[in-house]
Amino acid sequence: MRITALASSIAICSLLLAGCVTAPDRDARLQPGVSRSEDVMAFYGQPRRIWPEADGGRTLEYSSQPMGRHCYMIRLAADGRLVGIEDGLSPASRARIEPGMTPEQVSRILGTERSRVLFQLSGEDVWDWTIEPDQIGYGMRFNVHFKDGRVLRTSQSMVFPSRRFPGLDD
Template identity: 70%
Template sequence: MDRRTALILAMAWSLGLGACAHLGRDPQLLPGQSTSADVTARYGPPTRIWPNADGGRTLEYSQQPWGTSCYMVRLGPDDRLIAIEDTLLYASRFSVAPGMTPEQVSRLLGRERSRVFFRLSGEDVWDWNVMPDQSGYKLRFNVHFKNGTVLRLSQSTVFPDKFFMRED
């Protein structure tokens, strides 16, 4: 792939994700007034729908495997918007704790980017793309499961492929 094609693809990718990136700050979605119909009319069908204990529900809008956000749109029992939260922000993702189940983690962080099982350690590792740190390199947040519960958390830096932008 030549440099021009790579640049065009990168721009198209970032513009496509831009539509989802503003869900958390959309001035047309108002707490107490907007409904699930308003949300789906603007952003399409959610990735998943989670039932809430209060009779409401949460609409999940995950940007994985390419984006760095997962918006959880919380609706009350009356179908009115309560809040929108990006659950892949630092504070939310570090709410994951040892002993949590995969369903609890999915409910908290949304759909993962990938899952890899490491046979020798017996760990099933799920990861999410998250906002990069000060280095600017891509960052992945990892949750390590063992025997069906969270064992530990880690982060991985994703360094660029030196061959991605080469001239052929």
């Protein structure tokens, strides 16, 4: 009897947790043209940042950095209705980063970065984001290299697991 009750409790907890981790782009509760900003915030809480749009709308940024691999940009019309949801760290979004862009332009596409490192000798300020890996077993970072306040180039780097501290990747 105890084992059955324990198994039932574990099953219920698993289902509840699965519901909590639904990504906004796959959440059936969010419908373009129907859902409103209040609905989004009720399901996902306060966004990390809110970006104003030229047409009076807003984009809500839900970044999972530093450990997550997605940044959901939820676009709202001026009346607060949902227009669309995009993962700012998808391959298509990362491909939009071009030389000459400003840090703000990059942040509006990719969202909040995981970290920033300034390399004194080269003068490069490198921002990185944790992204989905190309292969199983290694973590992956997308890097944007800035020089003089403009994108110089982008790169990707593999993250090898730590031998001294298992579970930590850098």
